[in-house]
Each structure stands twice: as structure tokens, then as C-alpha cells.
Amino acid sequence: MPDVIYLDANASTPCDSQVVHAMLPFFAERFANPSSRSHTPGREAFSALEEARRTVARCLGAASATEIVFTSGATEANNLAIRAAAAARTDHGRHLVSQKTEHPSVLQPLAALRREGWEVTLLGVDEGGRIRTGELEQALRPDTVLVSLMLANNETGVLQPVAEAAALAHARGALLHCDAAQGPGKLLLDLGELGADLASFSAHKAYGPKGVGAVYLRRGRPPLRLEPMLAGGGQERGLRSGTPNLPGAAGLAAALELAAERTDEDASRTAILRDRLEQEIMNGLDGVRRNGDLRHRLPNTTNLSFAGVDGSALLASLPDLAVSTGSACSSAAPEPSPVLRAMGVPPGLAAASLRFSLTRHTTEEEIGRAAQRVMEEVRRLRG
Ligand SMILES: Cc1ncc(COP(=O)(O)O)c(C=O)c1O
CATH class of the missing domain: 3.90.1150.10 (Aspartate Aminotransferase, domain 1)
Known part of the structure; x- marks a missing residue:
């Protein structure tokens, strides 16, 4: 062969050796549960988790570490962002907008919401694979809650006009979610410039480990009040129950630091x-x-x-x-x-x-x- x-x-992508190195201590030596604050190893694990969160926030250009919630990857981040933003804004309306070339982890939660009675508009794309912002403008309604638009398509690499779409969505009182799984490691990304209210990330697309990612939730007024998908111990400020994946979080942070450099x-x-x-x-x-x-x-x-x-x-x-x-x-x-x-x-x-x-x-x-x-x-x- x-x-x-x-x-x-x-x-x-292959997990970078620097990333593996950053993760290793958290498997067998610094293995304590970050939620076990009753003892020193647990408190140290908690500090390490929060340090990873600060690094992720800084590398992505988030305004604060509290805007980052660790997940198992972009699939979970997309599901959480879409479901949660929809559930939190039912007072505003029941209309969602996205487009046809999104990843299945966006299209499937939208299809599930449609079966539950939400209206979903899926925009078409031009020959080059990009939405037409004029069509987005027309699709937006007073009851539109969320627009979900990917940063880069996984099959073609085509970039969507996310910042422009965010401005249009905001002008109509809607939130913008961006599946940015294909961004880090391939292009430099700044959440402040992107203008998204919610965004999804995955470590293994950016020379980090599989099974970890993050969802970004912009802090602001009014605050985004999200409904968790998993019921349990209330980790990640109640948004994502389950023992935090500390080696994974450290790996995501190291991968994003490396991405920022190179x-x-x-x-x-x-x-x-x-x-x-x-x-x-x-x-x-x-x-x-x-x-x-x-x-x-x-x-x-x-x-x-x-x-x-x-x-x-x-x-x-x-x-x-x-x-x-x-x-x-x-x-x-x-x-x-x-x-x-x-x-x-x-x-x-x-x-x-x-x-x-x-x-x-x-x-x-x-x-x-x-x-x-x-x-x-x-x-x-x-x-
Ligand atoms: C655009 C996009 N979104 C989401 C995902 C899902 O990411 P994960 O493997 O972290 O669940 C992928 C991975 O194929 C992707 O390319």
C-alpha cells in the first residue's frame, strides 16, 4: 500500500503535537473534576478549565470568557444554539431563516423545529454557493427570531457574507447564529467583526482533538437566555450539564492559540x-x-x-x-x-x-x- x-x-485535521502536549497533564495527573470545589485538585482543575475558556475567548475575539460554553463539538454547538435561541425568543415569533447548503447539524435541528410548528425559510444560493443578501432582506419578517448562516462551507470552502447578514438580522430584531466550524486554523476570525450573536466551533477541524468544541453566546442587552438541552448537574452555568472535558478544553485552547500564531x-x-x-x-x-x-x-x-x-x-x-x-x-x-x-x-x-x-x-x-x-x-x- x-x-x-x-x-x-x-x-x-491531525492533532498538533503542541496541542497533545497541552492536554496530557489532564488525563492522569491533573485529572480531578473541575466541579469538585471541595478539595485542592478539584479547585485547580476548575482554574485550568477557566484559563482554557479565557484563552478560547481571547483567540476568537469574544468580549468575555463568560461568552464561551464548552461542548462536544460543532454538532452539539449548532443544536444548542439553534434550539436554545428559538426557545428563548418565542415571545418574539416563530420564524427561522437559514440556507440550503448548511451542514446537516444545522439543517436537521431546523427540520425538527419545523415539525414542531416553527416556520423555516431556507434561502437558495447563487452559482458560487453564496446567499444573495437581497433575498435575506426580503425573507426577514417582524417575527423572525434567528438567522443561521455558516462561515465557510465544508464541501466547497465558500464563505458566506456573515457580517452583512448579521447587520440585516439585527435591523429586524433577529439574532444571528454562525456555524464557524470550518473557520479556525484556515482563516483568522474575530467574533467582534463577524457580528454573530451565537457561533459554533469544533477543535478537530483546527488541529485540535475530536469530541470538543464550543458555542459562543454574545453577552448583551437584552441578555441571551438560553434553554439547556441536557438536564443534569448544571455545569457550564446551567447550559451544558455533564462533567467538563478538561483535556478537551485545554486542547481546544492550545489549538486556537496555535492558529492565532500561524x-x-x-x-x-x-x-x-x-x-x-x-x-x-x-x-x-x-x-x-x-x-x-x-x-x-x-x-x-x-x-x-x-x-x-x-x-x-x-x-x-x-x-x-x-x-x-x-x-x-x-x-x-x-x-x-x-x-x-x-x-x-x-x-x-x-x-x-x-x-x-x-x-x-x-x-x-x-x-x-x-x-x-x-x-x-x-x-x-x-x-
Ligand atoms: C460546517 C460544519 N459544521 C459542523 C460540523 C460538525 O462538527 P463536529 O464534528 O465537531 O460535530 C462540521 C464537521 O463536519 C462542519 O464541517
Whole structure:
């Protein structure tokens, strides 16, 4: 088996050794429960948890550490933010707005709320995968409670106009939630500039560990009063019961600190390599389509459709590349990607698409080899 070239950073990234180092003491030495304040090890664990929270807040540009609630990842953060914001604002109305290319961890909670009687407007996207802000403006109503708009799409890397959407939502008295899972580690992000009231994060997309993330809840007037999803011991100020994942929180904090230091450089490097991958493949093959807005996208991602081949067959013929045909969560499903379909990519082409997402460790040599292998297999399958 040849070495596999890993180009699936949007599914998960390797946990950085500095991050592992920051987490290690909290497994066997400093293992006490942060809620056990009756003894010194417990109080020390609590201090470490709060220090991690302060670091996360600082790295994301939150105004205060109290705005950060640790979760098991972005899926939980999305569910918590959407459910909780909806439940807290029923006096305002029962209308929610989002868009068609959101991650299933946003679309599914919205579908559940719809079954419970909420009205949900899902905006379409343009050819490039971005919402039209004019359409958002028209969709907003006096009874709109929440707009949920992702920062960057996991399949195409396309960036949504979140700050603009937040301003529009606020003008109509609605909150804005942003699924920012694909942001940290790939682009520098500042919650103050983003303008979101709620945002979701995941450590394993940013060179941190799996199973930990955070939801950001803007403090303000009126304060966001959220309903917890889990009943239990009332940890995380009552919002997220369950013994805090201290190694995970320390890992998320370390990953975000590292991201703050190196994202500028990583982003420029991966963008050059990503562009090279695209150019080599597009110069070498006919019938390749690049999916997604080229001016507004993550620096590490490209999504390419290959006319005349089947995406699954292409994937199967490339065991030496770790790439994907859709989001990891739905890659078992045989239908063409709903994200590409929403962008107007015809079903045949959408089914013949691959997502390449580079990590900060991807090398020039790997990109050259990956481009060669893709061209070889596409030619073979077409032939
Ligand atoms: C945009 C987006 N949102 C949410 C998630 C879910 O994140 P997690 O794996 O932390 O639950 C993902 C992961 O695939 C994602 O890409």
C-alpha cells in the first residue's frame, strides 16, 4: 500500500503535537473534576478549565470568557444554539431563516423545529454557493427570531457574507447564529467583526482533538437566555450539564492559540498549493469544473467536477489519496451532493465531484503527485 496523501482537512485535521502536549497533564495527573470545589485538585482543575475558556475567548475575539460554553463539538454547538435561541425568543415569533447548503447539524435541528410548528425559510444560493443578501432582506419578517448562516462551507470552502447578514438580522430584531466550524486554523476570525450573536466551533477541524468544541453566546442587552438541552448537574452555568472535558478544553485552547500564531502563514502557503493543484489538473484535463465562488473561499479547499466519470468510481480508483466526494457525514449516501445541487451543478456532474482540502502539513511534492494520480485515473475511467 503506497503512502496515502491526506487531502481531507475539512473532515478532520491531525492533532498538533503542541496541542497533545497541552492536554496530557489532564488525563492522569491533573485529572480531578473541575466541579469538585471541595478539595485542592478539584479547585485547580476548575482554574485550568477557566484559563482554557479565557484563552478560547481571547483567540476568537469574544468580549468575555463568560461568552464561551464548552461542548462536544460543532454538532452539539449548532443544536444548542439553534434550539436554545428559538426557545428563548418565542415571545418574539416563530420564524427561522437559514440556507440550503448548511451542514446537516444545522439543517436537521431546523427540520425538527419545523415539525414542531416553527416556520423555516431556507434561502437558495447563487452559482458560487453564496446567499444573495437581497433575498435575506426580503425573507426577514417582524417575527423572525434567528438567522443561521455558516462561515465557510465544508464541501466547497465558500464563505458566506456573515457580517452583512448579521447587520440585516439585527435591523429586524433577529439574532444571528454562525456555524464557524470550518473557520479556525484556515482563516483568522474575530467574533467582534463577524457580528454573530451565537457561533459554533469544533477543535478537530483546527488541529485540535475530536469530541470538543464550543458555542459562543454574545453577552448583551437584552441578555441571551438560553434553554439547556441536557438536564443534569448544571455545569457550564446551567447550559451544558455533564462533567467538563478538561483535556478537551485545554486542547481546544492550545489549538486556537496555535492558529492565532500561524494561520496567516499557513493560509498563504496552502492557497498557493491549492491553486497549483487546480491549475495542474485543469491544464491537464478537459471537462473539469471548479465549484464555488473563487473570490470568497477558504484558502485550503477546492471542489472539482470531472465530466464523464463517476465520483465514487474515481474515489475507489484512488486508494492512495484521502479525499472525499461530499461531507464526511454524508459520504455513505449515494446521491449527488445537495450542496452542489443547490448551486445548480447538474446531477451527473455533482456526482462526479471531489473535494480536496489541504492541511497545514501538505507539501508541494504531495500536490504534484496528487494531481498526477487524479489525471491518470480520470483519463483511464474516461477511456
Ligand atoms: C460546517 C460544519 N459544521 C459542523 C460540523 C460538525 O462538527 P463536529 O464534528 O465537531 O460535530 C462540521 C464537521 O463536519 C462542519 O464541517
